[in-house]
Amino acid sequence: MSELVEIIAKALVDNPDKVEVKEVEGEQSIIIELKVAPEDMGKVIGKQGRIAKAIRTVVKAAASKEHKRVMVEII
Amino acid sequence: MRVLEKSGKTVDDAIKASLEELGVTVDQVDIEIIDEGSKGLFGFGSRDAKVRVTLKYDAEKEVKKFLKDIIRTLKLNVDFLIYYSELESTMKIEFFGANVGFIIGHRGDVLDSLQYLCYLVANKERTDDKLIHVVIDAENYREKREMTLRNLAERMAKKAVSLHKNVVLEPMAPYERKIIHEALQNNPSVETYSIGEDPHRKVVIALKK
Numbered sequence: 001m002s003e004l005v006e007i008i009a010k011a012l013v014d015n016p017d018k019v020e021v022k023e024v025e026g027e028q029s030i031i032i033e034l035k036v037a038p039e040d041m042g043k044v045i046g047k048q049g050r051i052a053k054a055i056r057t058v059v060k061a062a063a064s065k066e067h068k069r070v071m072v073e074i075i
Numbered sequence: 076m077r078v079l080e081k082s083g084k085t086v087d088d089a090i091k092a093s094l095e096e097l098g099v100t101v102d103q104v105d106i107e108i109i110d111e112g113s114k115g116l117f118g119f120g121s122r123d124a125k126v127r128v129t130l131k132y133d134a135e136k137e138v139k140k141f142l143k144d145i146i147r148t149l150k151l152n153v154d155f156l157i158y159y160s161e162l163e164s165t166m167k168i169e170f171f172g173a174n175v176g177f178i179i180g181h182r183g184d185v186l187d188s189l190q191y192l193c194y195l196v197a198n199k200e201r202t203d204d205k206l207i208h209v210v211i212d213a214e215n216y217r218e219k220r221e222m223t224l225r226n227l228a229e230r231m232a233k234k235a236v237s238l239h240k241n242v243v244l245e246p247m248a249p250y251e252r253k254i255i256h257e258a259l260q261n262n263p264s265v266e267t268y269s270i271g272e273d274p275h276r277k278v279v280i281a282l283k284k
Contacts, residue, residue, distance in 0.1 A: 003148050004145065004148050004149065007141070007144045007145060007148060008145070008192060011137070011141045011144075011192075011196050011199075012192070012195055012196065012199070043195075050191070051191075051192075051195065053188075053274075054187075054188035054189075054191045054192050055188075055192070057180070057184050057185060057187075057188040058145075058185055058188050058189060058192070061177060061180050061181075061184075061185045062149050065149070065177060
């Protein structure tokens with residue numbers, strides 16, 4: 001699942017080599033932490049979080065295919 | 076964006092060498108001549124020509140790679156075709172295969188998200204205002220959805236008239252609301268407007284006074 005977040009983030013930002021994705025597995029859900037260069041924050045969040053929402057929708061759908069709960073956090 | 080500077084005996088030589096190194100054809104790059112070069116006089120003071128070659132952003136190629144990567148990671152049994160018109164700045168992507176249900180998602184939420192992400196990828200390096208319009212479809216979902224919404228609009232308009240009450244529909248995306256508004260714009264007994272803020276904005280079918 002973190003690979004999916006990485007693919008999407010890298011396609012959107014100007015500094016793909018600065019994209020870091022960490023997966024933290026909890027008991028009931030997986031938290032995926034996405035870190036990008038400060039100047040790229042807008043590229044993964046978007047106006048009113050529109051881009052972040054699109055990323056979360058795709059990841060959520062992918063996770064439910066594997067009966068998992070995934071949360072994407074942008075830090 | 077990849078940029079390459081190269082020298083050669085003549086401008087043509089320098090361009091040719093750059094294209095070979097990048098492995099592309101001349102239509103895929105922007106060329107800037109930095110130095111025309113000079114043959115010099117009697118073999119003295121000759122100077123090499125120098126060019127700067129910039130690889131153009133290939134929107135279709137990038138979107139294709141983006142979607143292929145996603146499909147591969149999720150091990151989905153789907154494929155797609157891209158119809159890109161540079162002239163009209165439109166890109167239509169059609170999905171097909173066993174897992175299109177996943178690509179569509181719940182009421183098209185995945186389809187809409189992928190469409191928006193592809194739009195961002197396609198327009199990543201655009202500095203002019205000619206943005207590429209991207210539409211993603213899978214098994215005619217968009218057309219079918221439009222039919223469903225038109226039918227819903229008609230049914231709810233009848234309901235509003237028979238109950239003598241305004242009918243509020245559930246929240247919809249902007250282009251879905253547009254379909255409802257259009258479906259009822261010539262209806263003699265009702266009018267439509269939207270209330271609330273996206274993503275919870277919804278259409279109200281109200282009786283005409």
